[in-house]
Amino acid sequence: MLDPLLIRKNINQIAAGLSRRGFELDVELLNTLEAERKGLQSETESLQAERNQSAKSIGQAKAKGEDVQPLLDAVANLSDELKAKQARLSELQAQTNDYLLTLPNIPDASVPQGKSEDDNQEIRLWGEPTRFEFEPKDHVDLGEGLSMVDFNTAAKISSARFVVLHKGIARLQRALTQYMLDLHTQEHGYDEVYVPYLVNADSLIGTGQLPKFAEDQFTTEADPKLYLIPTAEVPITNIVRDEIIDDAVLPLKRVAHTPCFRREAGSYGRDTRGMIRQHQFEKVELVCVCRPEESAEMLDTLTGHAEQVLKNLNLPYRMVNLCTGDLGFSSTKTYDLEVWLPGQDTYREISSCSLFQDFQARRLKTRWKNPATGKNELLHTLNGSGLAVGRCLVAVMENYQNEDGSIRVPEVLQPYMGGQTLISRG
């Protein structure tokens, strides 16, 4: 959420910031709500003050045994008037808050202006697109050729956009997961957490998926309604909801492996072939909660941690700075890592690393006692995929393929595969 105080005081600046990403702020609506709220709130509060004062007087008079009837008569109408004003005030506040929750974050100054992913800015390339002496296959042909990737059976069990993996490929996915977790916990200083895969609405509001993106979430019929997590970002980040964090433990760096569940409501017909866009996929997620002054540098550091996985797997990738039009709802700045996929002859997103500044923290009420000011202040949050395991599996399959359809096991994964170096048929 954007700072309501800043919206009140400097609405034009906010509107200008939002227009960079093509979002039009309803200035008139906010001004109308604010005009009525301001007066009503001070009226309500003085009525409350009056009520408190007279209740006190009645109490004192009663204690002395005096007749309180005149005092009671004097405040006879106060209660009704107060109730009416309170009701209208909370209506206004709810209306304002509902609207504020739908406002996206303002892009950082260093985010390039643009409308779509075509305007994203390439920061760097690592490695060269893998070359083959033969025509490389995509992961679907490779996986089906090995009889280890089965979309039809998944569709029978569940529906489209699910997959069943067997044997070496199933194990390769598990190896990737374990490797990533070990790298981030042992080399990069993250604490491993295990979290719920079903979360409540408050958690999704906290990180920004609700109220605006309800149609993207899988839900349960349970009461209270629970949502399947679209990313581990939700449960990990919500650990610090409604918390005041001790300065000594900052920055908090946490990593979890979870399945992720997405409706993909807006992408019918997109990436229908293969495992690129599934309703259920594995991801290792990095989340950081830090002091405001260290967050900008932390984005580079965290992105570097995700990049390290690709480097160690020797997978060619490029890093892009998302333009204002491609930026996610809660983000001020996002670096995407795109891995080279020979089967598609292109780079595809495999990690998205974002700095939210205080946008999520304000929704979450995540604060720290700043030792410099002695005050409770909002922290900054970041997260990044480290990496999307399902897509990483695709990348390994396609980049490590042999002409006969077998797949070499990347060196760093071999210990996680019991020393196996090749995945082949039979």
Added chain:
RNA sequence: GGAGAGCUGGCAGAGUGGUCGAAUGCGGCGGUCUUGAAAACCGUUGUCUGUAAUAGGACCGGGGGUUCGAAUCCCUCGCUCUCCGCCA
């Protein structure tokens, strides 16, 4: 699934309709004393909102109600604990 108990400030724990935002203890912070430390003693110590600064307002698990007045009474939801049953 059945029966019961509870949810109060960083923690423990009082408070059952009227100067209660809340006793007391512990912890934290500051000070006195001390060569230093401990002990002891003194002071201080929740969050949010609001103001130029005062003032004012809200918060005792969440929401609603009764009342001039609610931490305290009623309803409802959530959570924790104990016992019984069931399942693993």
